[in-house]
Amino acid sequence: MHFLKELFMNIRIRDIIDIAIVAFAFYKFFMLIRETRAEQLIKGILVLLVITKISEWLQLFTINWILEKTMTVGVIALLIVFQPELRRALEYIGRSRFLMKTIIEVEDENIRNVINEILEAVASLSRQKIGALIVLERTTGLNEVVETGTLINGKVSSGLLINIFIPNTPLHDGAVIIKDDIIKAAGCFLPLTENMNLSKELGTRHRAALGITEKSDSLAIIVSEETGVISIADNGKLSRYIDIKTLEKILEDVYITNEMRRGLFVRWRIKNGEKQE
Template sequence: MDRIIIWFKTQAANFSFPQIPKSIEIIDIVQILMIAYFVYHLILWVKNTRAYVLFKGITLIAAFVLIAKIFQMNVILQIFRGVSVAAITAVVIIFQPELRRVLEQLGDKSIFDFAFLGTSNAQSDKRFSDKTLNEMVRACYEMGEVKTGALIVIEQNISLTDYEKTGIPVDAILTGQLLINIFEKNTPLHDGAVIVRGDRVTSATCYLPLSESMALSKDLGTRHRAAVGISEVSDSFTVVVSEETGNVSYALNGEITTAVNPNELREQLHKIQKLSVAPESSRIQHWKERVKHEKKYDKKPDK
């Protein structure tokens, strides 16, 4: 403890505030605004993609390195210096799709778009109504009774727009009958996932990532692995109806709960209904809509 106190005292003694210029010019204000703008968008990007998990990991490593520096753990510091360059390169490779998507979005926008973000493409409120909740529950268990397979992904804070693009646009008010018709066997839309945003079905026949977790039971089919897969890369809530058993399950945060009853499913839906984003100003909604996942999968959920 004494060493920590001494280290902080030394750092405080050596710290000096940067000199404040006697006069601030227009170019200084412009620079400050530009830096604030890009930092804000970086934070949004980190929050709304897989990079958020990475950011938490980096924070933990930074705290560990700080402790190593305070206690002069030179071997650990030397190892960290040796692997830091390789780690940065690995991060760029792993998150290449997200980085490419950000650059594409920058290229798609004009200067006017950056200065005045409009409201025409504002993202709608993602909270779904009690009526939508009840329609989903009813449809899932009606499909379960006749063993009709279904895969329903409910978007929360992290955008699923890129997964929507792998399917067929629907953009219809969610009703139980609509879900039953979509997943009816031998219909054009029955295979793949449905993505729900708020009270609307946005797309059907969507491709989802398959989980590679070894912890999953071998008895689980492709639909269940797809449900877990999408929950591993986003905060979505996914409902699965088994075509073999008719059981209803749900996946959240990389874990799946199987064979739930209607009351259990309704309770979980009520929980995410309360956690879903509240209405915000259209400007903030538009900014959040500009950050997306970027990863396409060439596998499609089977029956």
């Protein structure tokens, strides 16, 4: 009790801030690796640390020596094993809002047109049961993915998107990459997800969509070739059976920041003859 009393008496505001920052960093790290391979690896490492300490207490020198050497070499192995997670963490820090200006730089008057063109294309592809995979680039660049496909650099239009995915055409099997209001490339190859717990009924398009959203902050829209069902992949998570209204709201979240929404709303009121407050 005396020790605890002295400890609390000597705590400074700076110490509290220091502890809070470390706690926040650990919390963000846990949220980043949750439900990934890294979570299971971390648990395995913690078990090894506990066994190493127990072997030291019990004076099991041979076991302790092996475990200590393994942990020493394991630091280098961890950098290799955790390479995808480390990359995600650095990208997460890099695209944090306090370091970025805006998510997208499309002019306000073009935003609604881009959203409508994508919605019209997805709705048409879904009705015709034509498989499609559309990736919307956010802040993480996808140039390495673009280079695997055919460069287009054309304005987003429903007609162009539909024609790209028509069966038995050269580009229909790959993914389309869209940045702002430009279709950058088509027929692109995406990394497949490493999640082994996915349903067997999910095909390559869904696995590729999850793969690209695990390695970047992009949003992927998938249309099933068998059922015409629309799905969304975001941050390594898959949402299926999305209707057009829901998709419209999701696209608005991608393209329209809060500032853009206020600007569009004010102009809409002025155009409709309402007095601005």
